[in-house]
Every structure is written in structure tokens, then in C-alpha cells.
Amino acid sequence: MSNTDFALAVEDLTVSFDGFKAIDTLTLYIDKNELRVIIGPNGAGKTTLLDLICGKTKASAGSIKFKNTELTRMAEHKRVRLGIGRKFQTPSIYENLSVFQNLEVSYPAGRSVFGALAFQCTEAVREKVRLVAEDIGLLAKLDTEAGLLSHGQKQWLEIGMLLMQEPELLMLDEPIAGMSARERELTAELLKRICRNRAVIVIEHDMEFVKRIAHKVTVMHQGKILAEGPMEQVQADPKVIDVYLGH
Numbered sequence: 001m002s003n004t005d006f007a008l009a010v011e012d013l014t015v016s017f018d019g020f021k022a023i024d025t026l027t028l029y030i031d032k033n034e035l036r037v038i039i040g041p042n043g044a045g046k047t048t049l050l051d052l053i054c055g056k057t058k059a060s061a062g063s064i065k066f067k068n069t070e071l072t073r074m075a076e077h078k079r080v081r082l083g084i085g086r087k088f089q090t091p092s093i094y095e096n097l098s099v100f101q102n103l104e105v106s107y108p109a110g111r112s113v114f115g116a117l118a119f120q121c122t123e124a125v126r127e128k129v130r131l132v133a134e135d136i137g138l139l140a141k142l143d144t145e146a147g148l149l150s151h152g153q154k155q156w157l158e159i160g161m162l163l164m165q166e167p168e169l170l171m172l173d174e175p176i177a178g179m180s181a182r183e184r185e186l187t188a189e190l191l192k193r194i195c196r197n198r199a200v201i202v203i204e205h206d207m208e209f210v211k212r213i214a215h216k217v218t219v220m221h222q223g224k225i226l227a228e229g230p231m232e233q234v235q236a237d238p239k240v241i242d243v244y245l246g247h
């Protein structure tokens, strides 16, 4: 298969911090509508891998291609423009603005004039806000101040803010941390919905949740890939049981 069949092609990627290889000649391909979950013990390099893909950290060697464009040395903001979205664990929403306004200012055209909030909300943007709000289950909360939302709703709002930019690759770091059972269930449905239009990479520790959402699982250990495949295959792998699942 050629690289053009993948949304993301990471090849021989390496990053060293003071001589320590946090990512070590790692190769990974993600399909266009794939929901990939990355698991592995603490310190395996999961967060560093996502940092390298979004440009927060620069690689020491190897390559990252997205939609067949070389990203490896591209600045972080240019990767966002190219369609890469990243959500961290702590939501970065505007607590004093309504859900509607949070989504509205996340629309790429709305960004540059956010300071003055002078952005004229066109009908097209309003429609986009409604569609995204429906996707994240917050349509009935459009006028609610974001600071008043529950923990889970804040996490969904941040996903919605990223969706406003129509990313073709969305990366999420432990999206269900601190959520109730019902919120976890709704998040699983949300992730399954959003990967219909893009590739999604999730770092997750909750194995029940991983089983529910993953098309494929990548197990990382010491900056390398220890195993990769469907969850049933990965969880039966003695190497994986030894370094991660058996503990």
C-alpha cells in the first residue's frame, strides 16, 4: 500500500531528550476514517508521540506525513491549518462565554477578530455551530455559560470547538478522565460519530472503553510499538500482558 492511502504516515520517528530516546524509530500508519487507540504503561511515549504529530515537540529523526504532506519540520499552527486537531486533558474553553459563542469563535474565520468580538456571525457559521452542537449533544445548551457546564459537557464543548475547524485528524488525550458512567457512554458514541468524517487517535487507559471504541489498538512500550491490531488480538498477546495488561 502506498502512503497516499493513509491519513497519517509516521516513519522511523525518533526523539531524544538528553540522549534518552522517548520515541525510538517508531512507524505507524492511520487510515482516513480510523479510530485508533494508543495504550501502554506510563512513560511509554504516548503523549510525546501526539506532541510530535501536532508539532508541540520537534522530531530528532524520521518523518511524519499527513495527507501525503511532509509535516516533520512544519510549525504547529500550520499543522492546525492543514487539518490536525489536538485536545489535551484540561479543557481550554472560554468559561464566561456561552456554548454558542465558544463554538462561534472557534470557526477559523472568527479567530482573527476574536479580540474585539466584532466577528459578524453569518448564517453559514450559525448553521455550522448548530450542527456541531448537535453532534456533541449540547444543542439545548447553546445559551448556557460554558463555566456552568458539567465536567463532561466541558470536554464535549472542547471537542466541538475543534470540530468547528473541520480537522481531518483529531487527537485526544484520555477523553473520559473524570467522567460519570453515562458521560463515558455518550463520549463513546460521540467518538464513533466523529470518526466517520476523519481519523481519530485516542490515548486511553480504561480497557472497557478501549474495547468499545477502538478499530485498532497500538500498544507502546519504551518509545516503540510493542503490538498492534484489533483489541482481542492485542489483549491476548503475552508481551502485552507482561508489560501492561497483567499489572
Ligand code: ADP
Residues within 6 Å of the ligand: 017, 022, 040, 041, 042, 043, 044, 045, 046, 047, 048, 049
Ligand atoms: P506516556 O504519555 O506514555 O506516559 P510520555 O510521552 O509522557 O509517556 O513520556 C515518555 C518519556 O519521555 C518519559 O520517560 C518522560 O519522562 C520523557 N519525556 C517526555 N517529554 C520530555 C521532555 N520534554 N524532556 C525530557 N524528557 C521527556
